[in-house]
Amino acid sequence: MTDIQFRDDVTVELVKASATDSDVATAARVSTIGGSHDRVVDLERDEGLINFLTRDRHGSPFEHTSLTFYIEAPIFVAREHFRHRSGWSYNEESGRYKQLQPVFYVPGMERPLLQVGRPGAYEFKHGSDAHFARMASNMITAYREAYDAYQDMLAGGIAKEVARMVLPVGIFTSYYATCNARSLMHFLGLRTKSEHATFPSFPQQEIEMVASKMEDHFAELMPITHEAYNRNGRVAP
Amino acid sequence: MTDIQFRDDVTVELVKASATDSDVATAARVSTIGGSHDRVVDLERDEGLINFLTRDRHGSPFEHTSLTFYIEAPIFVAREHFRHRSGWSYNEESGRYKQLQPVFYVPGMERPLLQVGRPGAYEFKHGSDAHFARMASNMITAYREAYDAYQDMLAGGIAKEVARMVLPVGIFTSYYATCNARSLMHFLGLRTKSEHATFPSFPQQEIEMVASKMEDHFAELMPITHEAYNRNGRVAP
Amino acid sequence: MTDIQFRDDVTVELVKASATDSDVATAARVSTIGGSHDRVVDLERDEGLINFLTRDRHGSPFEHTSLTFYIEAPIFVAREHFRHRSGWSYNEESGRYKQLQPVFYVPGMERPLLQVGRPGAYEFKHGSDAHFARMASNMITAYREAYDAYQDMLAGGIAKEVARMVLPVGIFTSYYATCNARSLMHFLGLRTKSEHATFPSFPQQEIEMVASKMEDHFAELMPITHEAYNRNGRVAP
Amino acid sequence: MTDIQFRDDVTVELVKASATDSDVATAARVSTIGGSHDRVVDLERDEGLINFLTRDRHGSPFEHTSLTFYIEAPIFVAREHFRHRSGWSYNEESGRYKQLQPVFYVPGMERPLLQVGRPGAYEFKHGSDAHFARMASNMITAYREAYDAYQDMLAGGIAKEVARMVLPVGIFTSYYATCNARSLMHFLGLRTKSEHATFPSFPQQEIEMVASKMEDHFAELMPITHEAYNRNGRVAP
Numbered sequence: 001m002t003d004i005q006f007r008d009d010v011t012v013e014l015v016k017a018s019a020t021d022s023d024v025a026t027a028a029r030v031s032t033i034g035g036s037h038d039r040v041v042d043l044e045r046d047e048g049l050i051n052f053l054t055r056d057r058h059g060s061p062f063e064h065t066s067l068t069f070y071i072e073a074p075i076f077v078a079r080e081h082f083r084h085r086s087g088w089s090y091n092e093e094s095g096r097y098k099q100l101q102p103v104f105y106v107p108g109m110e111r112p113l114l115q116v117g118r119p120g121a122y123e124f125k126h127g128s129d130a131h132f133a134r135m136a137s138n139m140i141t142a143y144r145e146a147y148d149a150y151q152d153m154l155a156g157g158i159a160k161e162v163a164r165m166v167l168p169v170g171i172f173t174s175y176y177a178t179c180n181a182r183s184l185m186h187f188l189g190l191r192t193k194s195e196h197a198t199f200p201s202f203p204q205q206e207i208e209m210v211a212s213k214m215e216d217h218f219a220e221l222m223p224i225t226h227e228a229y230n231r232n233g234r235v236a237p
Numbered sequence: 238m239t240d241i242q243f244r245d246d247v248t249v250e251l252v253k254a255s256a257t258d259s260d261v262a263t264a265a266r267v268s269t270i271g272g273s274h275d276r277v278v279d280l281e282r283d284e285g286l287i288n289f290l291t292r293d294r295h296g297s298p299f300e301h302t303s304l305t306f307y308i309e310a311p312i313f314v315a316r317e318h319f320r321h322r323s324g325w326s327y328n329e330e331s332g333r334y335k336q337l338q339p340v341f342y343v344p345g346m347e348r349p350l351l352q353v354g355r356p357g358a359y360e361f362k363h364g365s366d367a368h369f370a371r372m373a374s375n376m377i378t379a380y381r382e383a384y385d386a387y388q389d390m391l392a393g394g395i396a397k398e399v400a401r402m403v404l405p406v407g408i409f410t411s412y413y414a415t416c417n418a419r420s421l422m423h424f425l426g427l428r429t430k431s432e433h434a435t436f437p438s439f440p441q442q443e444i445e446m447v448a449s450k451m452e453d454h455f456a457e458l459m460p461i462t463h464e465a466y467n468r469n470g471r472v473a474p
Numbered sequence: 475m476t477d478i479q480f481r482d483d484v485t486v487e488l489v490k491a492s493a494t495d496s497d498v499a500t501a502a503r504v505s506t507i508g509g510s511h512d513r514v515v516d517l518e519r520d521e522g523l524i525n526f527l528t529r530d531r532h533g534s535p536f537e538h539t540s541l542t543f544y545i546e547a548p549i550f551v552a553r554e555h556f557r558h559r560s561g562w563s564y565n566e567e568s569g570r571y572k573q574l575q576p577v578f579y580v581p582g583m584e585r586p587l588l589q590v591g592r593p594g595a596y597e598f599k600h601g602s603d604a605h606f607a608r609m610a611s612n613m614i615t616a617y618r619e620a621y622d623a624y625q626d627m628l629a630g631g632i633a634k635e636v637a638r639m640v641l642p643v644g645i646f647t648s649y650y651a652t653c654n655a656r657s658l659m660h661f662l663g664l665r666t667k668s669e670h671a672t673f674p675s676f677p678q679q680e681i682e683m684v685a686s687k688m689e690d691h692f693a694e695l696m697p698i699t700h701e702a703y704n705r706n707g708r709v710a711p
Numbered sequence: 712m713t714d715i716q717f718r719d720d721v722t723v724e725l726v727k728a729s730a731t732d733s734d735v736a737t738a739a740r741v742s743t744i745g746g747s748h749d750r751v752v753d754l755e756r757d758e759g760l761i762n763f764l765t766r767d768r769h770g771s772p773f774e775h776t777s778l779t780f781y782i783e784a785p786i787f788v789a790r791e792h793f794r795h796r797s798g799w800s801y802n803e804e805s806g807r808y809k810q811l812q813p814v815f816y817v818p819g820m821e822r823p824l825l826q827v828g829r830p831g832a833y834e835f836k837h838g839s840d841a842h843f844a845r846m847a848s849n850m851i852t853a854y855r856e857a858y859d860a861y862q863d864m865l866a867g868g869i870a871k872e873v874a875r876m877v878l879p880v881g882i883f884t885s886y887y888a889t890c891n892a893r894s895l896m897h898f899l900g901l902r903t904k905s906e907h908a909t910f911p912s913f914p915q916q917e918i919e920m921v922a923s924k925m926e927d928h929f930a931e932l933m934p935i936t937h938e939a940y941n942r943n944g945r946v947a948p
Contacts, residue, residue, distance in 0.1 A: 066777030
């Protein structure tokens with residue numbers, strides 16, 4: 001019997017970054033000082049400038065940065081992620097070229113399972129133990145059966161790109177995602193909930209798990225920009 | 238028992254278009270004649286101009302066009318389609334907001350099922366009746382079981398966005414896709430195979446089914462551009 | 475002596491559009507109703523939906539629209555316009571391929587000429603008649619001398635792409651610009667000032683003249699979307 | 712009298728880069744090997760992979776790189792550069808916020824000044840000394856007069872954003888440009904001429920001067936990718 005793995009978390013690793021607060025300030029000073037300015041880091045002056053840029057939505061200086069992440073998440077999360085086009089690049093594991101591994105997402109016990117309210121104003125509430133059991137047993141069974149069918153087709157010589165059609169959107173995929181600080185802030189504004197947000201967002205919890213881990217790296221790499229982002233309502237400049 | 242539908246085709250409807258050969262020629266003449274040119278359609282002169290633009294890769298005039306398609310295709314096809322970012326807009330049926338219908342893709346008998354060769358140089362060959370039977374029975378069973386699990390979770394009050402995790406990438410989704418003639422030609426260059434192509438492409442057959450139907454509409458709306466595209470190796474200008 | 479023309483206005487013509495409120499609503503309903511929905515126009519229901527989409531920043535449905543404008547404006551305005559990349563296409567009169575016409579921008583008497591305050595918080599005030607005269611006489615002379623030099627070089631056989639280097643950024647150019655309702659709203663948010671705006675903007679008056687004429691066409695084509703845009707602080711969804 | 716500077720060259724500095732051949736190969740291996748692959752650099756295997764990606768137009772792996780350039784060039788060059796939208800970010804010196812310096816472009820003696828042939832098939836030829844003299848004296852005079860008018864308006868209190876309207880497109884500007892290896896290769900394909908090119912290009916010499924310096928940095932940072940680019944006809948994958 002195939003060794004199937006169930007996960008209730010996601011993986012987000014920072015592969016590499018060329019992204020500092022100073023990059024933003026230096027690029028912005030091309031506008032006001034021109035090429036003659038030195039590129040010395042002066043954190044105090046940078047802070048005021050970055051806050052001004054964020055507040056008045058001068059977004060382009062934030063684009064001279066680059067962050068590359070390695071992500072493991074279920075396909076339904078990758079699908080939401082890949083909707084972000086502007087300033088994003090992706091490379092994903094291919095079900096045409098390789099056999100997908102039997103790793104599946106099953107929500108953890110703290111994940112609210114019940115949806116109340118109406119479209120556009122949904123809220124999520126925790127279910128009972130019975131709700132959790134019904135969800136988990138259905139998922140685990142469906143995942144196993146789908147993966148068995150996948151393996152049986154592969155064993156029978158069916159092409160990977162055909163056999164994979166039975167695999168559920170809850171199976172894990174892996175991908176590289178490269179963005180800049182501006183496109184990342186736009187993503188975070190839509191894919192996280194925060195008390196600092198001027199505009200409400202309603203992300204599915206699983207993509208918020210990815211976004212939140214990306215935000216941790218962002219806050220560490222660019223603390224001044226991250227702070228300005230929060231102070232200005234988490235609206236991407 | 239749920240009434241499940243199996244399809245081996247895709248749907249592509251042209252919802253609307255603002256895309257003619259004359260749009261391309263008129264936009265291009267802004268460069269060479271400026272604003273003083275009239276916008277009279279002169280197909281003979283347009284043909285030479287469009288062929289020149291295509292050959293010498295002056296791509297921007299082709300962008301002043303817009304085509305909106307309504308598409309029904311399996312999720313694994315939509316996933317490939319949505320990788321095209323530049324000059325493409327999408328709106329897709331949401332598994333968070335509505336219950337997905339039990340419509341699933343099963344390859345038809347003419348679909349090659351066997352993959353031979355190595356990564357980067359795959360070829361596809363037809364299988365035996367036994368191959369087809371093994372594929373079809375596995376798929377149909379897996380689809381049914383997945384949809385049953387989905388329905389059981391919904392019946393138990395589990396949120397749609399959670400229950401859908403078990404649904405396979407072979408389930409149909411529907412979406413609007415809007416592009417311009419340039420982004421469409423780029424897409425066709427990668428997602429179709431053609432004897433006219435300067436560069437080889439290796440699309441999965443199912444997205445080629447979508448691309449091919451889009452190309453039919455394109456050829457009808459913009460026959461001169463389509464002809465120039467073929468004549469110049471199906472490389473998007 | 476060359477017949478030079480001075481203008482204090484800009485031209486914005488709507489060349490063509492495939493852009494209605496109903497396009498937005500129909501695309502949005504793919505998400506919540508899927509492919510089975512009819513595409514009947516129901517303005518009352520559309521209005522609520524469009525307002526909801528704008529408020530909660532569901533931007534993609536607004537992209538299934540296309541507006542093509544023909545614009546005559548000075549080069550310094552075109553330069554600001556062309557900074558807008560996402561969802562914008564351009565074709566501009568080329569100083570390499572044609573001789574540029576002697577049409578130049580001179581601000582009208584109602585144009586504030588004095589800049590007070592500091593970078594990031596400029597205000598503009600009206601000058602005296604002497605200010606206007608100094609500006610106008612300097613401009614007219616400089617424009618004439620530049621165009622004379624241009625013509626002398628052309629007469630001497632110098633290539634157009636070389637001779638044009640002396641032409642000022644105040645000379646008129648003409649271009650086609652195609653956008654969708656979403657990219658247009660983003661542009662308007664940055665390039666107009668309005669009492670409805672949640673965020674302040676500081677456009678140069680001349681690009682605001684272009685933006686304002688584009689907004690008139692937009693408001694006429696898509697009145698419900700335009701109204702929702704104003705009601706929600708002129709922040710592009 | 713103002714101290715005016717004339718230049719016949721451009722400046723291109725590499726500000727920073729996160730761009731190696733190994734970045735491309737590592738991103739590509741996500742597709743075929745998935746997340747489980749190590750990221751060890753193996754130049755020999757990378758070379759084959761990168762050549763394959765370039766030949767078969769798998770472009771996305773090349774996007775997980777970032778190069779930031781500081782450029783000084785005339786406005787007419789910046790105008791051509793900024794037409795490249797996809798995968799490019801810019802920040803430019805602003806004539807609204809700062810006084811522009813009196814640095815102007817005058818073609819050097821080796822620059823062909825005569826344009827022969829017809830639109831779409833121009834060729835450039837060297838002129839006589841008289842051609843050069845006529846060009847240079849017209850330019851130098853026109854530049855001086857324009858800058859004098861600019862300074863007179865500024866001295867009279869006219870706003871910078873108004874006074875700059877008389878400045879010619881031959882004046883130098885400075886800007887930051889950030890791109891990735893894919894968008895850079897697309898730019899180079901259109902803005903350089905090369906014996907390796909499958910498709911002909913007709914760049915103006917001055918933007919080719921910028922492109923050529925950018926290519927030098929690119930070739931040094933990513934020698935395997937650069938080699939594959941040349942070997943495959945300088946068509947961006």
